[in-house]
Amino acid sequence: xxxxxxxxxxxxxxxxxxxxxxxxxxxxxxxxxxxxxxxxxxxxxxxxxxxxxxxxxxxxxxxxxxxxxxxxxxxxxxxxxxxxxxxxxxxxxxxxxxxxxxxxxxxxxxxxxxxxxxxxxxxxxxxxxxxxxxxxxxxxxxxxxxxxxxxxxxxxxxxxxxxxxxxxxxxxxxxxxxxxxxxxxxxxxxxxxxxxxxxxxxxxxxxxxxxxxxxxxxxxxxxxxxxxxxxxxxxxxxxxxxxxxxxxxxxxxxxxxxxxxxxxxxxxxxxxxxxxxxxxxxxxxxxxxxxxxxxxxxxxxxxxxxxxxxxxxxxxxxxxxxxxxxxxxxxxxxxxxxxxxxxxxxxxxxxxxxxxxxxxxxxxxxxxxxxxxxxxxxxxxxxxxxxxxxxxxxxxxxxxxxxxxxxxxxxxxxxxxxxxxxxxxxxxxxxxxxxxxxxxxxxxxxxxxxxxxxxxxxxxxxxxxxxxxxxxxxxxxxxxxxxxxxxxxxxxxxxxxxxxxxxxxxxxxxxxxxxxxxxxxxxxxxxxxxxxxxxxxxxxxxxxxxxxxxxxxxxxxxxxxxxxxxxxxxxxxxxxxxxxxxxxxxxxxxx
Numbered sequence: 001x002x003x004x005x006x007x008x009x010x011x012x013x014x015x016x017x018x019x020x021x022x023x024x025x026x027x028x029x030x031x032x033x034x035x036x037x038x039x040x041x042x043x044x045x046x047x048x049x050x051x052x053x054x055x056x057x058x059x060x061x062x063x064x065x066x067x068x069x070x071x072x073x074x075x076x077x078x079x080x081x082x083x084x085x086x087x088x089x090x091x092x093x094x095x096x097x098x099x100x101x102x103x104x105x106x107x108x109x110x111x112x113x114x115x116x117x118x119x120x121x122x123x124x125x126x127x128x129x130x131x132x133x134x135x136x137x138x139x140x141x142x143x144x145x146x147x148x149x150x151x152x153x154x155x156x157x158x159x160x161x162x163x164x165x166x167x168x169x170x171x172x173x174x175x176x177x178x179x180x181x182x183x184x185x186x187x188x189x190x191x192x193x194x195x196x197x198x199x200x201x202x203x204x205x206x207x208x209x210x211x212x213x214x215x216x217x218x219x220x221x222x223x224x225x226x227x228x229x230x231x232x233x234x235x236x237x238x239x240x241x242x243x244x245x246x247x248x249x250x251x252x253x254x255x256x257x258x259x260x261x262x263x264x265x266x267x268x269x270x271x272x273x274x275x276x277x278x279x280x281x282x283x284x285x286x287x288x289x290x291x292x293x294x295x296x297x298x299x300x301x302x303x304x305x306x307x308x309x310x311x312x313x314x315x316x317x318x319x320x321x322x323x324x325x326x327x328x329x330x331x332x333x334x335x336x337x338x339x340x341x342x343x344x345x346x347x348x349x350x351x352x353x354x355x356x357x358x359x360x361x362x363x364x365x366x367x368x369x370x371x372x373x374x375x376x377x378x379x380x381x382x383x384x385x386x387x388x389x390x391x392x393x394x395x396x397x398x399x400x401x402x403x404x405x406x407x408x409x410x411x412x413x414x415x416x417x418x419x420x421x422x423x424x425x426x427x428x429x430x431x432x433x434x435x436x437x438x439x440x441x442x443x444x445x446x447x448x449x450x451x452x453x454x455x456x457x458x459x460x461x462x463x464x465x466x467x468x469x470x471x472x473x474x475x476x477x478x479x480x481x482x483x484x485x486x487x488x489x490x491x492x493x494x495x496x497x498x499x500x501x502x503x504x505x506x507x508x509x510x511x512x513x514x515x516x517x518x519x520x521x522x523x524x525x526x527x528x529x530x531x532x533x534x535x536x537x538x539x540x541x542x543x544x545x546x547x548x549x550x551x552x553x554x555x556x557x558x559x560x561x562x563x564x565x566x567x568x569x570x571x572x573x574x575x576x577x578x579x580x581x582x583x584x585x586x587x588x589x590x591x
Contacts, residue, residue: 035096037083044117045083045098049074051117052110060131063157064105073106090126097123104154108132112160114140126152130178138162139185144170154178156206160185164210169194175201180208180231187235189214200225208233208255215239216261226250233281234258241288246273246298253277257309258284267294277302283311283335290315290339299328309335311359316340328352337383338362345370357381361404369393369410384408385429397422404429406455413437420447426475427453431482435460441481442466442492445473457482457503465490474498482506482526489513489527497521505529505547512536527551528571535560542566549573557581 054072073087083098084091090100098121112134118124119142127150139160143153144167151173161184169191171177177199179185187210195205196217203226212235227248233255241261245254251274261282267273273294274280280298282288290313299305308331329351337359344367355376361383368391369384380399385406392412393405400422411434419428425448441463445451452475456463463484477500479493486507493499494515503526510531515538522540526547535548535558543564549571556579561570 035091035094037089037091037096037098041098041121042079042083044120045086045089045101046077046079047117049077051113052108054107055109055133056107057109057133060105060107060133060157064131071105071107073103074108092123095123097121099123099149100126102126102128103132104128104130106132108134110134112137112140114142116140116142119143119145123149125149128152128154129158130154130156132158135159136161139164139168139179141165141167143168147171148173150174151201152176156180156182158182162186163188164191166191166194169198172198173201174199176204177202178204178206179210180206180233183209184211186211186213193217202227204229206231207235210235212236213238216242216245216256218242218244229253231255232259237261240264241285243267243294246294247271249275251277252304253279255279255281256285257281261285261288263289264291264294267291267297271297271301273298273301275301276304278304279307280305281307281309282313283309286312286314288313292316304330306330306354307333309333310339311335311337312339314340329354331355332378333357335359336363341365344368345373348372349375352376354378356399359383360387362386364388366390380424394418395422398424400425401450402427405433406431408433411435411460416440416444420444423447424450426450429453429455430459430461431455431457431480433459438462438464440464440466441490445476445492449473449475451476453478453480455480456484459484465492477501479503489515500524502526513538515540538564540564545569547571548575551575553577555579 075087077083077086083089084096088102088106089098090102091097092099101118101121101124109132118127124146137160139155143165147170150171152175153171154176156178160182164179164185164187177195179187187207189212192212192214199205205227206229208231214237216232216237216239227250230251231253234257236259237256238260239262241256241264243264246267254274254277282290290310292315295310331352332354334355334357338361341360341363342365344365347370349372353376356378358379358381362385364387366388369389371394374395374397376397378399379397381402382400383402383404385404385408387408389405389408389410391410393410393414395418398421401424403425404427406429414430414435414437416439428448428451439456439461442465448454451473454476455478457480461484463481463486465486465488473496475498476496477498479499479501480503482503483506486504486509489504489509493502498521500521501524502522503524505526506529508531509527510533512534513527513532514536522543524545525540525543528547529550532548532551532553534555535553538558538560541563544566545568546561546564550573553572553575555577557577559582562582
């Protein structure tokens with residue numbers, strides 16, 4: 001065998017032997033193979049930890065408990081474990097590099113310095129610092145150093161202040177940006193425009209309650225090729241709302257509420273508007289004049305729409321609900337309150353089988369309430385107050401939780417037995433109407449066991465009571481029965497220990513009044529304008545507001561009132577007291 005062949009043979013054997021060793025290593029160890037976090041990156045994270053400390057803030061506590069969870073997230077950050085195993089840290093499994101940092105609701109407080117060490121994480125793609133306290137910090141201009149890698153940035157609810165740096169516009173790979181609810185932070189108009197122009201990959205943009213103080217650029221001047229969420233609520237935007245924003249085909253959520261937008265320019269009726277829209281909120285723009293043809297077009301185009309809020313947007317012309325070509329079966333939430341709507345509700349049913357919340361209050365709607373409105377199978381919240389509706393009311397929806405028909409011209413009958421079938425009711429307000437019926441209070445309260453507020457004041461209802469004493473309404477806090485022709489104080493109320501406000505003014509309650517209930521949580525009691533002649537006992541030590549004016553109370557000043565040390569207002573005027581006011585009344589704050 002020649003030398004060259006011998007060398008070749010030896011080389012082949014050597015390579016095959018070593019390949020088999022390598023293959024054997026990965027086959028036997030692939031399940032346990034793990035890349036560890038580079039020391040420079042774990043050191044950067046520990047340095048960041050040293051600049052902060054834990055805190056307990058009630059605002060963040062409740063917000064975080066409700067949504068994200070709340071925990072001291074850096075507790076297990078130490079040199080004894082790999083940083084890829086630390087809470088909130090995500091690593092690339094193939095390299096060990098830190099690619100994600102989620103410290104939201106982490107109980108963190110401190111200052112974010114311009115040279116903060118997390119800028120030394122060269123592969124960082126996701127950064128979430130939301131719901132922590134960095135008050136006194138500005139968003140560091142060095143954020144631009146992450147321009148090549150960062151795709152998701154959330155620093156909402158962090159109490160940042162000062163100007164948002166121009167360098168944030170260098171993060172051109174961002175898919176999601178959330179700077180919202182940093183009330184003292186300022187986003188200057190040129191930085192705002194830079195964000196809209198540079199972020200061509202952006203899908204989610206939330207800048208709510210930043211101080212932008214600018215107009216909104218029109219669509220042709222900015223790139224929105226893939227934007228799904230645009231949230232600019234309360235960002236101090238003003239001027240004309242560009243109508244072409246309704247042509248962003250990819251938009252699913254558009255929230256421009258609580259700004260100062262004005263007129264929307266005309267949109268051709270044949271234009272398809274926001275076909276993928278799920279939620280639209282323009283509420284609180286009181287100077288905004290909204291063409292109802294736009295709403296008509298929008299509802300016919302956006303067949304996926306679930307949430308629609310246009311409260312306090314000014315509609316012109318006669319309009320109740322627009323004529324619709326498509327059904328509204330996706331709609332879940334509709335708020336068209338205080339929109340200057342006129343006319344009557346359609347008599348024929350609208351297909352709104354999933355509608356849970358309907359608010360048409362504060363308009364100029366008239367006519368009778370159509371029967372289909374009270375047969376919507378998912379309806380829980382119905383507010384029609386401050387309109388001009390007339391006629392009878394008939395409803396018995398088991399899912400109803402909140403009803404307000406106050407300040408209308410409704411009359412005729414409401415079957416109390418039907419009301420009592422809505423056993424989930426927590427809020428019932430029929431005040432300021434013209435009904436002509438009698439209701440028995442104890443029976444009603446015994447069935448509405450979840451009731452929190454009941455207001456029948458000035459409704460035309462005559463309320464009687466059997467004075468049953470064992471009625472349990474643990475959630476009852478507000479009861480208003482003004483001008484309900486009550487002839488005696490309802491004894492049944494004594495078992496309602498969570499009752500906070502009780503108004504029985506302008507009734508016919510007469511004779512001696514005696515209220516002894518140590519457990520009462522009442523802070524307001526109004527029995528003014530009745531026929532009460534004497535006060536033998538009032539034992540309500542936590543009371544803050546007591547109105548007994550315009551009765552026929554005789555005799556000396558009631559000594560039991562002297563024990564009410566929390567009183568802020570006491571009105572006993574226009575009665576027939578005699579004798580002297582006792583010195584103990586000096587303990588009452590309001591005197």
